Amino acid sequence: MIPAKINPISITPKREKGVESILDWFDQHKQSFYTLGWSFLRNQKQVEELFYRSIIKVHRELPRFKNESSFETWVTSIFIHTCRELSYDRSLQASEGIESRPVLFKALDQLKEDEKEAMVLTYVKKISQEETAKLLQVSVEKLKELLFSGIQSLRKEMGYGLHIGGCKEYRKDYIDYLERTLERSKKIEFEIHIYHCQDCQEDLASFQDVMLTMLNLTEKMEDFHVPSDFIENVKAMLAEKEKNKQLKIRKRMRLGMVLAGVFALLMGNEVVTGAFKSLYYTMTEKNQELRAFLQQGLGERLNLQAESDGVKIKIKSAISDEFQTLVFYEIEDTDEDNQYVMNIDEGVSVENQNEIMNGSANPRYYPPDLKSEVNIKGKNVYQGKISLPPISKDKGTIKLKITKLLKLIHDSSNRNRLRVSDNMEYKTGEWNFEVPVTKQRSVEYALDGEKEVEGIPVRFDKLTIAPTATILQYSIKNDQLKKRIDALSFDNLVVNNKKMKPDLYGGSFLNPLQDMNWSTFQINFGPIFGEEPKEVNVQLQSINLTIENKKTIELDAAKKYPQTFEYAGSTISIDKLEVGVSTNMVISNHEVKNRAYESLQFDIIGENENHPDSIEMESEGVLVDKNGVIYDMNVTPFSYEEIEQPRYYVTVQRMKLQNNNTGKKMIPKRMEINGYNTTRYLDDVVKISLE
Template identity: 70%
Template sequence: MIPAKIDPISITPIREKGVESILDWFERHKQTFYILGWSYLSNQQQMEELFYQSIVKIHKELPRFKSETSFETWVTSIFIHICREIANDSSLQASEESEQQKNLFKALDQLKEYEKEAIVLTYVKGLSHGETAQLLQVSVEKIKELLFSGIQLIKKEMGFGLPFNGCKEYHKDYIDYLEKTLDRSKKIGFEKHIYHCQDCQEDLATFQDVMLTMSNLTEGIEDFHVPSDFMENVKARLAEKEKHRQLKNKKRKRMGTVFASVFALLVGIEVLTGAFTNIYYSWTEEDQELRAYLQQDLGERLNLEAENNGVKIKIKSAIADDVQTLLFYEIEDTAEDNQYVINNYEGISVENEYDIMNSNANQMYYPPDLESEVNNEKKNVFQGKISLLPLSKEKGTIKLKITQLQKLIGDPSDRNSLRAYENMEYGTGEWSFEIPVTKQPSIEYALDDETEVEGVPIRFDKLTIAPTATILQYSINHAQSGKRINFLNFDNLEVNNKKVKADLYGNSFLESPLDMNWSSFQAHFNPLFGEKPKEVNVQFGSIYLTIEDPKTIILDAAQEYPQTFEYSGSTISIDKVEVGLPSKVVISNHNIEKRAYESLQFNIMGEGENATTSMEMNSEGVLVDKNGTEYNMDINPVPYEEIEQPRYLLTVQGLELRSDNAGEKVIPTRLEIYGYNTTKYLDDVVKISLE
């Protein structure tokens, strides 16, 4: 196996000298990259094209290189990306290969995409598991799984006998054991097991044979000499390109734009496909969510910029569908170290909203991601997204105007707290954009399933798979008495074994239900990117109920308070009944452990002419997560979005009562409780059939 190398070269000279330094770098590394290229291609014409395109691409993308990774790893990602492009180009035909190569390449071609990439990068390029995991954007454990399954299939293709029959729980240790990286304690246990298990002994021996055979094959490829004129031909092509560039110097910028447009078009029509499209975007787009949309060809890079008062706003991309129009932005304070975000509801307007957007739709909300790695790298740059209304047309241009930005204040660790919003600061200016958008199609699936939750019928009506969201439309029956479900919260939706989480802010009520006994809602989940559902499972998270449980308590201001009474398994205290202007009634229950209710639905009744009153309520409460852990709302920060299924239990409810006749006192006579509200946690999973 070719040993992995750590390139000690500094990136600074390469940036300064440009193409010449990149070419020199490839001259020193040509052997390993030539071998890597031969894993995908098979003639010198293809290989020359590969090196030429790689050097051009690296030179173009060099300003975006991040020093967090090694230069060689970054180059490898681009190199393989172009390998795949050329391998898919039928205009460059392959030549004859040696029998040894044929056997290896035939076996590799039988692997799944990620299995092949893991094998090639590990055993041909010689990268570590960590470096391979970084390139493929998966975990190290996943790389080991891919290597195991890939070697298992190569074993079959190259005639090494039957599938592995050893104990499955030890399969994951084969690679670490043979590479001598298994922890000592695990190694001892593994060797004890192998000693007593004949099947595992045979498995391990065969597995080792396959790995040795692969090493021998790759070593055989390494013996192939890079043709003496190979790099000279590449240099000649680059020199010709430079000569052409100088002759066309006046048109250079224009031609660069055309090249970028053509390259974007190639990506759009999926000439550049597979795992290494993901690698390419991993180096050119920091925002992981936007990167996913670009990989799926659901939008394009825009990078529209406007600057005012030392603050530069860039609209990076726009993703539009029937649900919403997502704008991904970056804000840079070029004068000071401030971070700004766009507030969905203040200082932003679409000047042609009524011409281009669906004003009847609900606008989605996404809180700014204050904890992302990219937003903690620089003190003066913030990347985020906002949701606008969906388009009413198939395509158009959004005329966006921004006049105010919200400034993030305080330490980043405090920004999720309520206190961060008490003294908000703003930056003002004027930033205008004309944003071209094209609405991406959505697919709707009619549903006709019904289930019951706490005895209340729930009906599933429709599933919509849109590029920016997955939407489940459902209805709750409220014809029965005694119990009503106000809200139904979901945990996740699973389509074809792929789970997507529910959007915390994505529940919405639908007007004009078809049946007056049903209330219709929409639940939003993360996008599925065009998944065609064969099987749909939905997992409930919780429900918010209203329970009818009437009880009347007589009040008498002449008596001494506090007094207590029992209700729904709890002891409730009436702390105060006071007649005055206004009259006051205070009830409390500080014991929240295993309490049936979160809040009471009640009214205070007066007597005689003073029975008609107005009430003002003041309340106190405590935030509790699913496990019963309490969070003090008066102590900031409260990480609300991080709390698992939070609920708010009222501990004190104080009322002030006033008569409709000014100057008259209200005499409280009865506390009439109609029922209570409560949250119940669920873990039910319902399988939904598609029509």
């Protein structure tokens, strides 16, 4: 029978401690979370990134932890959510195209997302069914259905075939019976039926085989090696975050800056009944973006104020819809000539977030507005906005708490250039607000547009015009084995002759419950006020593709290296293959002109058809812009933001292969290339009429 599962340990760190205490906690629990991360992700770098992001989020959300579940379960929920984000993070996957995980993890990849999460949390993380159901926000009965269908799918992968021979009314009891949780009366009835039904006997036996195999493999995962430098690498990432925060803010600011010029168009579109309101706000509100919302009646002036240590914060207004809550603010230093900005990642929290806000929605990122005339000319005043999650009710009051502000300075060489202070200086204090908000209405329009891109259908499903954004929902049909679209980029969206640029931080993967051959996404553009769309033009920019192109390269450590082979029109060099306690392998291709691939997807197979237990990989590469100009990231000084549609080509991949569990040397016998990633530029325009 199946052994009972282990419930998670409940440990709650002291809230007054910082990121270091969270890192220490993860260090103590690294084995189970490391294995959990590998269940979803493809390589070591992604798992390190997963730990790094999870630690940051746990630290940020810690004030809202209310002991309603164990601390470990609460952390696991954040960890799983971060896994989902990284699973669809193109930047991490594009430069790391190798999959080097144990067989069980690869088998789990064949499952549907909800089945996989249910299986991993229940059998890999060994969380109770009740806690797992709570984490996945489903009922226990629904969880059992997911576990059952997941095991059925694995059963197919293990060669039992598609046929299910057991009686339908008894299949629902398989898991409870095998886990010895089936109540006595049902157990007796079940065993009597099984005794007389050979089909159910055979069906239950194969089901149990798969379940036992799953548990046996996951028990071995407890010895799944965590590299000795793993936590140190995560710690270095945290240190780098603190050290280079200024550079990151600059980069995000330049990439994410969305001009508010569209609001100037409103002046020519006022109806008579709104003329007085328009004139009033034109004369009294300097913030052009906020002025447009107020003129449309989408918010109201609040002028809430709080002061701490000579710094006064004013909440000017808040506009909420189903996608986000925009909070417009002004910060004034009443004692000195300093300017400060709110940083949503640090020092900003909503004390009643669980009660009033949609917990499944992520706030959008808006970089500091360092180019507005008001802020450039100001000496002690800054005007800005932050995005919070949307409210879950029609009306409510947000309990907003500010404890830290980021300092801005004027460049000494150019007084008209505002930037973040060199040493990331902060102003601490406590500013508390009760902000009333009303959720504004959004309007959805069904679209009927479809276009083939590289032979793959792309469907445009829906346009949503919300007060704070215009959202385009689209789907990609990825049922081809030879080619699939991993990411689609847009140049602009034109609605009724008004052009909007995409929000680089406003896209997301939706995965609604519909045809599994289609993957559904949404991308955010700027807002359009009072518009009823008649025609929508979508300008495509580029796609990132995965191309299946299989090739097997035989490896022999006894040969002298380098050795070369041909693939996808390129000559690739195996520079090194040295077998030892750790087997070192290096492949390279420095020729990127007209190269078909940007990164490879491959596996290394050893003796007895085994895969290495772990692969540590480092890569080097260059950026190539749309015009073919090459930028060496280690040599050539350049500004990434100024490169036109850059592509990242991997030129060198260094691998360290180990058999940690067996203790035997990893002797590579062949390299199996499954395919490659590449980017194609587009100039297609999709025209969709709504009339």
